[in-house]
Amino acid sequence: MPIRIEHLSYIYGEGTSFEKKALDDISLEIRDGEFIGLIGHTGSGKSTLIQHLNGLNKASSGRILVDGEDIRAEGYSLKKLRSKVGLVFQYPEYQLFEAEVLTDVCFGPRNQGLPNEEVLVRAKEALAAVGLDESYYEKSPFELSGGQKRRVAIAGILAMKPKVLVLDEPTAGMDPKGRDEILDLLKELHDSQNITVILVSHSMEDVAGYVSRIIVLDEGKILYDDTPSGVFQHVRELEQVGLAAPQMTYVMHALLKDGWDVKTEATTVQQARDEILRSLKKG
Amino acid sequence: MFKDITLGQYYPGTSIIHRLDPRVKLVGTLVFIISLFAFGSISAYIVATIALVIVIRISEVPPKFMLKGLRAIFILMLITALFNLFLTPGTELVRIWKLKITQEGLRMAMHMAVRLSYLIIGSSIMTLTTTPNQLTDGLETGLRGLKKLHFPVHEVAMMMSIALRFIPILMDETDKIIRAQEARGADFDSGGIIKKAKALVPLLVPLFVAAFRRANDLAMAMEARGYHGGEGRTKMKPLIYKTRDYVSYLIFLLYIAVMFLASRYIKIAWPL
Amino acid sequence: MREKNRNIIEGQGLTYNYLHYDEEGKVDASQLALDHVDLNVEAGQFIAILGHNGSGKSTLAKQINALLLPGEGTLYVDGNDTRDESKLWEIRQCAGMVFQNPDNQIIASVVEEDVGFGPENMGVPTKEIWERAEKALRAVDMWKYRGSSPNRLSGGQKQRVAIAGVIAMKPKCIVLDEPTAMLDPGGRKEVIETVRELNRQEGITVILITHYMEEVIHADRVIVMDSAKVVMTGTPREIFSQVEKLRDLRLGVPQVTELAWELKKAGLPIPEGILTIEELTQALDRVRAGCRE
Numbered sequence: 091m092p093i094r095i096e097h098l099s100y101i102y103g104e105g106t107s108f109e110k111k112a113l114d115d116i117s118l119e120i121r122d123g124e125f126i127g128l129i130g131h132t133g134s135g136k137s138t139l140i141q142h143l144n145g146l147n148k149a150s151s152g153r154i155l156v157d158g159e160d161i162r163a164e165g166y167s168l169k170k171l172r173s174k175v176g177l178v179f180q181y182p183e184y185q186l187f188e189a190e191v192l193t194d195v196c197f198g199p200r201n202q203g204l205p206n207e208e209v210l211v212r213a214k215e216a217l218a219a220v221g222l223d224e225s226y227y228e229k230s231p232f233e234l235s236g237g238q239k240r241r242v243a244i245a246g247i248l249a250m251k252p253k254v255l256v257l258d259e260p261t262a263g264m265d266p267k268g269r270d271e272i273l274d275l276l277k278e279l280h281d282s283q284n285i286t287v288i289l290v291s292h293s294m295e296d297v298a299g300y301v302s303r304i305i306v307l308d309e310g311k312i313l314y315d316d317t318p319s320g321v322f323q324h325v326r327e328l329e330q331v332g333l334a335a336p337q338m339t340y341v342m343h344a345l346l347k348d349g350w351d352v353k354t355e356a357t358t359v360q361q362a363r364d365e366i367l368r369s370l371k372k373g
Numbered sequence: 374m375f376k377d378i379t380l381g382q383y384y385p386g387t388s389i390i391h392r393l394d395p396r397v398k399l400v401g402t403l404v405f406i407i408s409l410f411a412f413g414s415i416s417a418y419i420v421a422t423i424a425l426v427i428v429i430r431i432s433e434v435p436p437k438f439m440l441k442g443l444r445a446i447f448i449l450m451l452i453t454a455l456f457n458l459f460l461t462p463g464t465e466l467v468r469i470w471k472l473k474i475t476q477e478g479l480r481m482a483m484h485m486a487v488r489l490s491y492l493i494i495g496s497s498i499m500t501l502t503t504t505p506n507q508l509t510d511g512l513e514t515g516l517r518g519l520k521k522l523h524f525p526v527h528e529v530a531m532m533m534s535i536a537l538r539f540i541p542i543l544m545d546e547t548d549k550i551i552r553a554q555e556a557r558g559a560d561f562d563s564g565g566i567i568k569k570a571k572a573l574v575p576l577l578v579p580l581f582v583a584a585f586r587r588a589n590d591l592a593m594a595m596e597a598r599g600y601h602g603g604e605g606r607t608k609m610k611p612l613i614y615k616t617r618d619y620v621s622y623l624i625f626l627l628y629i630a631v632m633f634l635a636s637r638y639i640k641i642a643w644p645l
Numbered sequence: 646m647r648e649k650n651r652n653i654i655e656g657q658g659l660t661y662n663y664l665h666y667d668e669e670g671k672v673d674a675s676q677l678a679l680d681h682v683d684l685n686v687e688a689g690q691f692i693a694i695l696g697h698n699g700s701g702k703s704t705l706a707k708q709i710n711a712l713l714l715p716g717e718g719t720l721y722v723d724g725n726d727t728r729d730e731s732k733l734w735e736i737r738q739c740a741g742m743v744f745q746n747p748d749n750q751i752i753a754s755v756v757e758e759d760v761g762f763g764p765e766n767m768g769v770p771t772k773e774i775w776e777r778a779e780k781a782l783r784a785v786d787m788w789k790y791r792g793s794s795p796n797r798l799s800g801g802q803k804q805r806v807a808i809a810g811v812i813a814m815k816p817k818c819i820v821l822d823e824p825t826a827m828l829d830p831g832g833r834k835e836v837i838e839t840v841r842e843l844n845r846q847e848g849i850t851v852i853l854i855t856h857y858m859e860e861v862i863h864a865d866r867v868i869v870m871d872s873a874k875v876v877m878t879g880t881p882r883e884i885f886s887q888v889e890k891l892r893d894l895r896l897g898v899p900q901v902t903e904l905a906w907e908l909k910k911a912g913l914p915i916p917e918g919i920l921t922i923e924e925l926t927q928a929l930d931r932v933r934a935g936c937r938e
Contacts (some may be wrong), residue, residue: 091767097855119764132799147639177556183586184546184553185580197575201558207455232582237890246557265697265744265856267895292829295900316696332831337900344926350933355782363907366929370936538754541796545871587749594672594750597710597742597811599734609761609774 091174091253091286093120093143099154100310101276112138113154114310120254122290125280125299127318128290130307131332136290137180140256144177173202176252177353181257182231182243191242192235193296193339198250209249216249217242219267219283220275231290237268241275248279254286255279261296273300291346294336298357306333312325322353343370384501389419390432391502395511402499402502402644404625414636418487424628425494435503443493505537507610513603513614524596527603535591543584550579651724653850654709654740655816656684658718663703678704680873681718686852690750690818691844693861693881694854696870698924702854706822710742710851723817738767745804745823754903756798757782757791763814767784774813781809784847785839792839801832805839807835812843816851823836825857833857858885858899862920869894901925 091126099333100113112135118160120126130136132155141147145161145168149285163172179185189193202247202279204212214292217226228236231242240260245352247255257276261269275339277300291297297304304321306314308331314321342354352369356362390398428435454481463477500508515591520526551561554575561572659682660891667673678701686692696702705916707713708720711727723739726730741763744750745850753759760778769777782788785805795803804824821840837860853860861867867875867884870896877884885891885898888906890900898906905919905928912936915928 121729131831140550144556146555171554172558179549179553179556183583185557185575186548186581189574196556197559201560263823265895266858266897267697270897273557294830334830338904340922341901341904341925343930344668344922346611346929348926350929359907361912362904366908367911367913370933424758468785489759506758517747534754536754537750542748587746590744590746590749591752591864592714593707594742594744595752597737598752598763599713599737599814600762601766606765607768607770607774609758609765609771609778611771 091120091123092253092352093118093175094155094158095119095142096153097154098139098142099150099155100135100142100147101140104150105262112310113142113149114314117152118305118315120263120286122253122286123284124286124303125277125279125301126286127301127304128288128307129292129294129297129304129333131292134307135310136307137258138310140177140258140288140290143175143256145171146177165330171201172252174252175254175256176247176250177246178244178257182239185243185246186231186239186309189230191222191231194231194242195245195249198246201346202250208312212249212251213245216245219248219279220245236264237271238356240272244275252285254288256288256290256312259292260289260292261291261293269296269358272373276300292333294322294334296340298336307330318357319339323354382501383504384434384438386398386433386502388431390428390498391618393502393621394612394614394619395503395507396515396612397614397618397621398499398503399508399515401509401621402496403599404629406492406493408632409491411556412632412636413484415641419638419641420628420635421491425491425498425581428498429494432498432502434498437495439494439501443490443497447490450486450493453489454482454486457485461600475570476493499560506534509534509537510608510610510612510613528604531603541581546583547576547580550565550576552585553579580623650687652685652721653688653723654684654686654852655721656708656715656718657681657720658683659705659708659715659720660717661701661708661713662702662716663704663851677873679715682870682875684720684868684875686818686850688850689844690865691841691851691863692853692868693864694863694870695856695858695896696867696885697856700870701873702870703822706742706820707851708816709740711736712742712747733812734767735887736764738814738819739816740818741803741814741816743804743807743819743821743824745808745812745826747827750807751795751803751810754794754915755791756787756793756795759795759806760791760809763810767814777789777813777815782806783813783814785809791811799832800828800834804828804832804836808836808839808843810848813835813848816849818821818852820852820854823853823854823856825860827857833860846861858897858902863897868897881920882918884918885920 095116095118098113098116100112102110102112115137116194126319128136128140138147149163156171156174159166186194188197192213195216196209211270220240222241222245226322231239234242261272266274273296274287276287279285289297289301301318304314304316304318305312306321313331314324322339325339327336328335336357336363338356338358339354342352342356345352346354347365350369351372352365405421426625447643458474458478461475461478461481463475465473465475466479467474509530513526551564559572559575564572658817659679660789663676663678665674684705694702694705700873708715709722711733714728717857718841720727722736725736727736736761751759752762759777760762760781761774764774764777779788781789785808787802787805787809790798795806798806825836828836832894840851840853841863853864855861862881864881867879867881868875869884876894877887879892885902888898888903899920901922902919905915905925909915913932919928920935
């Protein structure tokens with residue numbers, strides 16, 4: 091289910107003194123089964139953009155085609171859109187409200203108007219997919235740890251069976267192990283369920299090891315749209331817009347400057363190790 | 374949807390009204406409101422109107438900005454006026470089906486409309502030209518006398534200023550929660566009253582949880598910074614009267630006098 | 646009395662239990678958050694505390710500010726016992742605290758008024774409050790925002806205002822409880838640089854609690870906590886030489902350190918505990934020179 095964004099612009103607070111161009115002529119195509127990292131500093135427009143994908147924001151101009159259909163066309167049902175594109179917000183606290191985990195996860199599919207048995211089956215499947223077993227069904231979401239809350243929040247969207255899963259900074263404020271676990275979980279969902287995943291983040295290290303394509307936003311415009319190693323070649327430009335390349339990119343660039351015969355494409359520790367060992371063996 | 378309400382908002386500026394002591398503005402607003410109810414004649418209303426226009430001009434707050442924020446409240450006022458119009462007994466003027474409009478009702482409705490709208494405009498001038506903190510400081514200092522009666526003046530003022538600080542944050546949070554639940558297919562708009570009330574649960578629970586969490590964090594942060602009530606506290610911005618403040622008090626007296634004389638000696642008959 | 650160059654913080658056998666009460670008000674569960682922890686910090690040091698969520702590090706932080714009192718053991722802050730109620734405000738003035746969420750610790754609607762909040766509570770005269778506020782705001786480079794509303798600031802700027810609010814109380818020590826967890830990389834850098842500056846220029850003792858390994862490499866000493874206990878303590882180099890142990894504790898190491906460790910494991914003669922890119926490239930340059938001979 092491809093998504094096409096054509097010349098999308100969004101002006102925030104139009105006509106008031108706070109008027110700001112949050113998105114400026116964005117055009118993109120998101121293909122089936124991609125794992126995309128959407129990067130930009132705070133206020134670059136990344137959250138605004140993903141809320142458009144879900145129909146929560148109304149574009150000032152331009153359009154979005156999901157499966158070839160304009161989501162703002164008359165008669166297009168937002169309900170349908172939201173069962174195709176799932177959006178998980180940054181803080182799980184914003185969506186958890188039921189007394190029990192299982193009931194909370196049922197909320198989404200129930201709103202889709204599914205019969206009760208189907209709702210339950212889906213909720214249980216979704217919880218299993220995020221690694222929470224039966225012992226969590228009757229727990230209160232408010233008693234869970236930060237990482238578990240996030241899993242429940244993701245399950246709440248997965249239960250709606252979206253083809254595209256968009257997550258707004260799913261690892262913000264988590265400890266290193268918790269970060270890795272959530273990212274591994276997303277990769278697992280992507281690989282096993284063939285879901286398109288769009289990961290919004292400001293952490294290059296987080297994204298570098300997982301995604302196959304990175305889109306960098308700055309001041310509402312697309313700055314880069316490329317593979318991770320392609321994007322991270324632009325170290326200086328990234329720094330100018332308040333971002334940074336992953337540490338490994340800096341290591342490789344430093345070695346290159348010292349006269350090493352290395353390629354600078356490595357973005358993860360493993361890639362960097364292999365490249366350094368290769369260069370040494372050759373030299 | 375909440376963003377249009379300007380009542381209680383501050384419009385930054387450097388006009389003399391902005392610089393007045395908040396206590397003066399509080400007293401002034403009070404005097405103005407009392408005058409509206411104490412003198413119910415057309416000539417008094419004319420004096421009040423002139424005073425209001427002058428103050429708005431001096432305050433440099435664009436009238437458009439002020440009125441835009443009052444739109445929602447005017448609807449409430451209209452309803453009040455309608456109640457008065459139809460429910461006051463007296464000499465019948467017009468009859469529409471079972472509802473009758475009386476002369477007294479009409480007059481009452483006009484009175485209420487003028488008084489309420491001036492009351493709101495008057496107090497919004499105060500909030501537009503005074504920062505929330507100045508306002509609470511003004512209240513705290515102005516009501517100091519009540520402390521002897523064991524009224525928790527400082528605590529109430531502190532609560533008000535914290536509420537004002539967190540209202541925009543909680544509104545923003547509400548907006549995000551609405552979006553997060555809409556993304557899960559929640560529908561806040563359709564259905565009857567009961568369905569709508571039920572639909573609010575997914576919004577209210579996270580909102581309360583967030584608000585309690587914030588309150589808890591804030592209490593801890595205040596304690597960590599040595600807050601232990603109003604006892605022994607000094608002020609960064611103590612309130613000290615200046616000449617302009619004393620002059621303002623004189624003007625208030627003058628205003629009352631003019632009000633009194635106008636409604637006493639200049640008789641203007643009600644239209645109708 | 647203790648001697649000069651004494652420890653500003655002296656904690657022995659600190660133990661703390663969180664109690665959960667059932668509906669009748671009886672204790673139905675308790676959770677050990679600190680288990681006989683010793684904590685000694687010399688004045689002027691920069692200490693980092695690492696540990697995963699729930700390891701007890703926030704509880705330890707709150708003990709230093711006397712927001713929580715030790716269940717067992719003793720804690721002296723600048724020579725004052727935290728359980729001595731008469732010293733409470735002295736302790737809170739001496740050891741300031743910055744929390745994770747910048748929004749939930751800014752009290753006033755104008756930046757300068759928030760910075761004045763602490764001194765107001767201490768009963769500092771008006772004129773001095775202004776002097777302190779100006780000095781504090783300049784120290785965190787937020788002077789030009791003194792008249793702004795906190796709602797208009799970025800996360801990093803808000804955290805700097807919170808830090809200024811603490812500095813205005815003239816503390817000897819600042820405890821920062823995950824001050825960068827909710828910030829973007831730019832904001833994190835701003836805050837950490839501000840904190841390092843205060844430590845070096847003003848000589849303020851810093852206790853920084855964080856998840857980010859990159860933030861602790863400049864610390865004088867790193868303390869690692871796990872399940873309510875201190876499990877490792879040492880210089881950043883000593884701590885980060887133990888990559889596998891840190892992983893077992895659900896913590897990572899800076900990526901550069903990890904790369905160095907991986908290369909060492911692959912047989913290259915690289916020293917342990919590499920912390921920066923320069924250290925790594927220098928070590929690698931030596932390896933390469935060795936290969937060529």
